[in-house]
Amino acid sequence: MNDDQRSNTTYTAPVGSIDMHAFDKDGAAYEIWPCHHCHPWHGEVVLDEGEVIVREWHAIGCPAFQELLED
Numbered sequence: 001m002n003d004d005q006r007s008n009t010t011y012t013a014p015v016g017s018i019d020m021h022a023f024d025k026d027g028a029a030y031e032i033w034p035c036h037h038c039h040p041w042h043g044e045v046v047l048d049e050g051e052v053i054v055r056e057w058h059a060i061g062c063p064a065f066q067e068l069l070e071d
């Protein structure tokens with residue numbers, strides 16, 4: 001994927017976050033790949049009441065982010 005295809009979601013686009021589990025129910029780690037659809041994507045690992053959570057940040061308008069929110 002080249003930069004032209006994500007030119008609508010620039011590095012300065014407003015971002016939103018979604019919290020993901022860091023492990024599946026068997027304790028295996030999830031793989032986290034950078035978003036191909038927006039530039040501002042980044043992740044944080046946070047501790048929430050003793051549980052490790054992966055917080056992904058995407059541009060608000062990112063189609064992959066919208067898809068995650070619908071799940």
Ligand SMILES: [Zn+2]
Nearest residue numbers: 035038058062
């Ligand atoms: Zn994204």
